[in-house]
Amino acid sequence: MPRAAAITILGGFSLLGLLAAGWGLSDISAALTAMRGCAAKAVIDNSAFWFLGLSVLPLFLLLAPLPHRWHTRLLAAITALFILLPAGGLLVFQHSASAAGYVFTPDLSLFGLREFSAPRPLACSG
Numbered sequence: 001m002p003r004a005a006a007i008t009i010l011g012g013f014s015l016l017g018l019l020a021a022g023w024g025l026s027d028i029s030a031a032l033t034a035m036r037g038c039a040a041k042a043v044i045d046n047s048a049f050w051f052l053g054l055s056v057l058p059l060f061l062l063l064a065p066l067p068h069r070w071h072t073r074l075l076a077a078i079t080a081l082f083i084l085l086p087a088g089g090l091l092v093f094q095h096s097a098s099a100a101g102y103v104f105t106p107d108l109s110l111f112g113l114r115e116f117s118a119p120r121p122l123a124c125s126g
Helices: 003-036 047-063 068-100
Strands: 041-045 115-119
Touching: 003 041, 003 047, 003 068, 041 047, 041 068, 047 068
Parallel strands: none
Antiparallel strands: 041 115
16 A cells, blocks of 8 residues: 555544544533533443543554654554543543532443443532
8 A cells, every 4th residue: 555545544544533532522521511510410421531542543643754663652652542541531520520429320430331320419509
């Protein structure tokens, strides 16, 4: 495959990764907004956090101009970011949910892709 075609395809996947990350971010933002507004039920699908990890796809485009000796380091950094972004997003979300008084049952987690919900807390004035 010609190099230009490979870079174009990778660029397309990078764009899709950014769109998916934006979708995940909008789901997380919607859940946070619902909690701030004392919604009767806060709902989040944990796939939204994994979508944040897809924002690293454009970093693969850096492999083309970098010398081969840097590829291992860049791939390690991309892998670490792919794991750290969802984990960080989940931690921030859990902190915000607990500050708003929402308790998710079962506890939020990154694994076992599913939807989580929490009823409005009694202390909520909404």
